Amino acid sequence: MANLKAAFLVLVVAIFSSMASTHFLNPLILPYLKAFTKSAALAAATFFSWPPPLLLTRKAVSCYHRHHGRHGHHHRGNGNNTGASVCDSFPPDFPPPDTPTTAILCVDRNGCCNFTTVQSAIDAAPILSPKRTIIWINSGIYYEKVMVARNKPNITFQGQGYASTAIVWNDTANSSHGTFYSGSVQVFSSNFIAKNISFMNVAPIPKPGDVGAQAVAIRIAGDQAAFWGCGFFGAQDTLHDDRGRHYFRDCYIQGSIDFIFGDGRSFYENCQLISIASPVAAGQKVINGVVTAHGRASNDENTGFVFYNCSIGGTGRVWLGRAWRPFSRVVFAYTTMTDIIATEGWNDFNDPTRDQSVFYGEYMCSGSGANTSTRVPFDQLLNDTQAAPFINLSFIDAEQWLQPFDTQLILLPLASSSRTY
Numbered sequence: 001m002a003n004l005k006a007a008f009l010v011l012v013v014a015i016f017s018s019m020a021s022t023h024f025l026n027p028l029i030l031p032y033l034k035a036f037t038k039s040a041a042l043a044a045a046t047f048f049s050w051p052p053p054l055l056l057t058r059k060a061v062s063c064y065h066r067h068h069g070r071h072g073h074h075h076r077g078n079g080n081n082t083g084a085s086v087c088d089s090f091p092p093d094f095p096p097p098d099t100p101t102t103a104i105l106c107v108d109r110n111g112c113c114n115f116t117t118v119q120s121a122i123d124a125a126p127i128l129s130p131k132r133t134i135i136w137i138n139s140g141i142y143y144e145k146v147m148v149a150r151n152k153p154n155i156t157f158q159g160q161g162y163a164s165t166a167i168v169w170n171d172t173a174n175s176s177h178g179t180f181y182s183g184s185v186q187v188f189s190s191n192f193i194a195k196n197i198s199f200m201n202v203a204p205i206p207k208p209g210d211v212g213a214q215a216v217a218i219r220i221a222g223d224q225a226a227f228w229g230c231g232f233f234g235a236q237d238t239l240h241d242d243r244g245r246h247y248f249r250d251c252y253i254q255g256s257i258d259f260i261f262g263d264g265r266s267f268y269e270n271c272q273l274i275s276i277a278s279p280v281a282a283g284q285k286v287i288n289g290v291v292t293a294h295g296r297a298s299n300d301e302n303t304g305f306v307f308y309n310c311s312i313g314g315t316g317r318v319w320l321g322r323a324w325r326p327f328s329r330v331v332f333a334y335t336t337m338t339d340i341i342a343t344e345g346w347n348d349f350n351d352p353t354r355d356q357s358v359f360y361g362e363y364m365c366s367g368s369g370a371n372t373s374t375r376v377p378f379d380q381l382l383n384d385t386q387a388a389p390f391i392n393l394s395f396i397d398a399e400q401w402l403q404p405f406d407t408q409l410i411l412l413p414l415a416s417s418s419r420t421y
């Protein structure tokens, strides 16, 4: 048992590391990425002990020069886990002091700085702070259910890479009073930012016909949220893009059924959308997955999902979207699609009256899944004029709130910096 466990953890680490070194949109890595996630993480997280042992730590720390000449930090936190050396290479002057516009809280699973859980850092963040609170999270997997309450706006989660830092839990609709509360992370506040971190739900993948097995990785219910270089891992209902204006860039989003759903007004740029629905043999008619289920309920709402320069791949045979609510609105632009996309493209949720009210558009997409010759009649191949409002960050009023990735980025000091040793 112990050996098996060790082997599994090595696998998870290996796959995580391989993800870190791969590039977006490289079709060669898709089968490999598909192999990751559910199988490995799920097994590690649920088949073995709970909570599972720490899989990855100190990746960020290990690139920091060890000889910093200060030893006072070695006994910070619970520094007794693996002897006195666990925090040896942790930077002594980290996190940096607050500035007039930022407060920085440090989370390290091994106790090398103030907080060992993400939630404890959120709890310590001031209520209704006019400053941004940056929660710097060291590499590692954080097994906890996390909530950012409405009265904690302006929070940033900054991880060390979506393949090395993750918040993981395993609630389902059944275990949490409904899908909407199953999120491993739930964000209710405005102006939330996440950089270089993954959100995962490792509940068992639903089998066909299962009820109550929906398992959200993150629910985003606050306005003006931005996600840069983040991962979203789950199966059914992975990413609950609930409400508000949201921006996603360079993200990896994995799931099976309705894996991006909600009534958000969101712009997804350069993202990979990966289906893990079961493989479907060529010629078989079955549809076993859906990328989006947008929830626009009336023509008065200005919500919708836009995917710009994204890619869709993975396994199964999936629809681009289905009409969860009558005015569901989704546009794919400049997006490559493999042949996992069902040729009809979209589904009206078995309600033909919705064919009149949904807005499902495609613009300048490519790949074998983007052949629109046998799409449903309510698919719209947009012309330049029709596409213009959607292929523009003004769709989410970005000019009013979105800041560049490197604004207030907190980096660990590296050995090559001006420090003296």
Ligand SMILES: *[C@@H]1O[C@H](CO)[C@@H](O)[C@H](O)[C@H]1NC(C)=O
Residues within 6 Å of the ligand: 045, 046, 047, 050, 170, 171, 172, 175, 203, 204
């Ligand atoms: C989550 O994992 C724990 C530990 O394996 C298990 O006891 C619990 O039943 C799981 N919850 C769900 C909803 O699967």
Ligand SMILES: *[C@@H]1O[C@H](CO)[C@@H](O)[C@H](O)[C@H]1NC(C)=O
Residues within 6 Å of the ligand: 078, 080, 081
């Ligand atoms: C080591 O840490 C564990 C868990 O935090 C704690 O229960 C134990 O008392 C600690 N042991 C020592 C010697 O500090």
Ligand SMILES: *[C@@H]1O[C@H](CO)[C@@H](O)[C@H](O)[C@H]1NC(C)=O
Residues within 6 Å of the ligand: 076, 105, 114, 124
């Ligand atoms: C972090 O820990 C240091 C001591 O190690 C303490 O001085 C500081 O107040 C703590 N900061 C927070 C935000 O808890």
Ligand SMILES: *[C@@H]1O[C@H](CO)[C@@H](O)[C@H](O)[C@H]1NC(C)=O
Residues within 6 Å of the ligand: 101, 128, 129, 130, 131, 132, 153, 154, 190, 191
């Ligand atoms: C967020 O912080 C900025 C300053 O960085 C401040 O102007 C703004 O009021 C804050 N937002 C909220 C909702 O507190």
Ligand SMILES: *[C@@H]1O[C@H](CO)[C@@H](O)[C@H](O)[C@H]1NC(C)=O
Residues within 6 Å of the ligand: 160, 161, 162, 195, 196, 228, 229, 230, 249, 250, 405
């Ligand atoms: C963090 O995300 C940014 C934006 O996607 C990306 O350029 C950068 O390489 C990522 N950094 C790490 C350490 O993964």
Ligand SMILES: *[C@@H]1O[C@H](CO)[C@@H](O)[C@H](O)[C@H]1NC(C)=O
Residues within 6 Å of the ligand: 174, 210, 211, 212, 213
């Ligand atoms: C959810 O709960 C219902 C009612 O108790 C039960 O029939 C169903 O099997 C449960 N689903 C899962 C995935 O456990």
Ligand SMILES: *[C@@H]1O[C@H](CO)[C@@H](O)[C@H](O)[C@H]1NC(C)=O
Residues within 6 Å of the ligand: 024, 025, 250, 270, 271, 309
């Ligand atoms: C499209 O996305 C790919 C992969 O993320 C990126 O390399 C490329 O620069 C993007 N193209 C544009 C025009 O933004």
Ligand SMILES: *[C@@H]1O[C@H](CO)[C@@H](O)[C@H](O)[C@H]1NC(C)=O
Residues within 6 Å of the ligand: 371, 372, 373, 374
């Ligand atoms: C699109 O699909 C139709 C019907 O299957 C096929 O005849 C046509 O050759 C395809 N077009 C391209 C560009 O592959």
Ligand SMILES: *[C@@H]1O[C@H](CO)[C@@H](O)[C@H](O)[C@H]1NC(C)=O
Residues within 6 Å of the ligand: 383, 384, 385, 386
């Ligand atoms: C685009 O399509 C709309 C609606 O069909 C039409 O009114 C408009 O003239 C078209 N514009 C161009 C540039 O083709």
Ligand SMILES: *[C@@H]1O[C@H](CO)[C@@H](O)[C@H](O)[C@H]1NC(C)=O
Residues within 6 Å of the ligand: 392, 393, 394
């Ligand atoms: C984006 O939309 C805004 C407002 O509609 C417009 O002013 C701007 O020119 C557009 N940008 C581009 C690149 O089309």
